[in-house]
Amino acid sequence: MQIGSFDIATETLPGAAKAERCVVDFLGWLELAQAVAAADGHLVAIWGVDDRDRGRGFGVRVAYGLPEALLIAELPLASEPPVYPDLAATFPAADRMQRAMFDLLGLQPLGAEDDRAWLRHGAWPRDVYPLRRTTPVDTDHVMVPEVYPFVSVTGEGVHEIPVGPVHAGTIEPGHFRFSIIGERVLRLEEHLGYKHKGIEKRFEGLAIPDAARLAARVSGDSTVAYGWAFAMAVEAALDHRVRERAAWLRALALERERVANHLGDLGFIGNDAGLGFALAQFSRLRENWLRSNAALFGHRLAMDFVVPGGVAGDMEDQVERDMRLQARDVEVEVLHLRSLLDDHAGLQDRLRRCGVVTPELARRLGLTGLAGRASGVARDLRVQSPTAPYDRIGPRLCGATDGDVAARAAVRFDEIVESLHLIQRLLDTLPPREESTPLPDAKGHRFGVGRVEGWRGEVLVALELDEGAVRRVHPHDPSWQNWPVLEHAILGNIVPDFPLINKSFNLSYAGVDL
Amino acid sequence: MIRILRQVARAGLVTEAPPDPDEALRGVREQLEKEVLRSFAGALAIRHVDAGSCNGCELEIHACSNPYYNLEGLGIRFVASPRHADLLLVTGPVSKHMEEALRRTYDATPDPKLVVAIGDCGCTGGVFGENYASRGRVSNVIPVDVAVPGCPPTPHAIMQGILTAITRAP
The missing domain is CATH 1.10.645.10 (Cytochrome-c3 Hydrogenase, chain B)
Known part of the structure; x- marks a missing residue:
């Protein structure tokens, strides 16, 4: 694959979404990022894997959107210490994804500016990584609330307004810290992760139909987009083509979700x-x-209408x-x-x-x-x-x-x-x-990716199967990219306009807290 | 302004003339009104707390306020503070990160208070269950008076849940 003047050997992945895959080394990870940025490509998602039980170490994966295809690059990491080069300097949206990956897997971005916890608020200790395969799903820790070190703004007349996690309306929970002078916002800092409920860990070992139901509930307002992206990933992993009519019915459901x-x-x-x-x-x-x-x-939100292999009804x-x-x-x-x-x-x-x-x-x-x-x-x-x-x-x-x-x-x-x-x-x-034709049996280790333009933006599901059961799923919501931009959109506006600005973005909390 | 008024007139009162499938709902509405009048002097105040949902339940709670269900027309309204609330409407499995916020909201709600858990997750933990980050059902964290199943429950079911809670009230 040619990205500007950068040439890299890739393997084409099966499935509906056009996707290429490549393996890079430490230096290649950075070179690729710069080549993608120079070619006006965009960062879609970053996620980590624990492959120590497969005789490998850890790994980080990045998905880039390029005009030709989705490019997934894999960087294998040593078991100890699992470190990789920071991408946030090239793609600012990488920052929270990398921090979340540290909280869940203990993979550390070298050279990253911000090393504050993101998804971990104290429900588990800093040296426990719930998404490592050696950590049991039912591990129970006593919650030890941690104080989040917000960046404070000082100066005459500057004061702070803390909002949340419980908000004044029927809204999802999250914390907003406003630094203001008079009515004008000098700085907004978001602190999310309140809804983190271990979705990625929950996926491990599920049968495909159960995992599809879970995927459809990553962000309820985008249930069709997630359902379809998950189904697309399964069908890619099994190299299965759905009937044309099923694809059409999925699109009807997706467009109806957008309109709703x-x-x-x-x-x-x-x-x-x-x-x-x-x-x-x-x-x-x-x-x-x-x-x-x-x-x-058969459902007001068309939840579970899209199923791997087709549609339900x-x-x-x-x-x-x-x-x-x-x-x-x-x-x-x-x-x-x-x-x-x-x-x-x-x-x-x-x-x-x-x-x-x-x-x-x-x-x-x-x-x-x-x-x-x-x-x-x-x-x-x-x-x-x-x-x-x-x-x-x-x-x-x-x-x-x-x-x-x-x-x-x-x-x-x-x-x-x-x-x-x-x-x-x-x-x-x-x-x-x-x-409809039934899904084929899945033998061995399989990888698949699904990518759907939901009403909010690009929803991605990366999936690994092991002998027919789910090994790893990473669902990615476009809100990851857009939440940090909201912090900029409010600057210079007055506090009472925040609900209006926030609503005009209408980002998902559930989709990024996972 | 005249165009807006014309549109209001054109759209009409959808609340008063529900389509056929809503006949069942009319019964609920009348009953609700009676109970609200009897127990809460015509005004029930609800505080919603999302303790970790997928946000599907929130969409249907919003729908309860649309012109078809017009919950507010019955004297039931959503308030911004637990201090003003008679009833907590709680969605989601309770994430560990929301456990303390939920408890504090419960403690801040004056007695006598009611709690209605909304959705399969609120009732049982749903597809998320209990794990290192999730405490599962709402009743694992605070006392629950009524639990409304459904994924998400319809606005009709949510209104029925509120009614059931009110009829149990002292």
């Missing part, structure tokens, strides 16, 4: 700017939409007609509501120039997904690296460059309409029913 989330977010964005009207209208549309999901997929022809009519109706309603919101001076005054992430900052920090597209990062897997059926229905990339709350709302409006059109096109081209 965007409808909900637009309502809350309006509400956080003081326009309760928007919440009432959009939550009405969302409820109608979820009720149809229940009829279509099919659609009646009548339902298909209803879905077309609904898509048409919702488009009319959404466009009408958009014109009302666009004309509302009071609302626009709150949304514009609020929580700005410039395209330059977005690129430098690695902003991704929906928020990235609102800041000029024109990337969408469905457009640039399409898997079936997206290679056949021509999705359009939606985007903006203002990078403010208004831009993130505008991209949501555009994407709703685009998804509704895609739903029509998916129904136009829906392949006939076929008998």
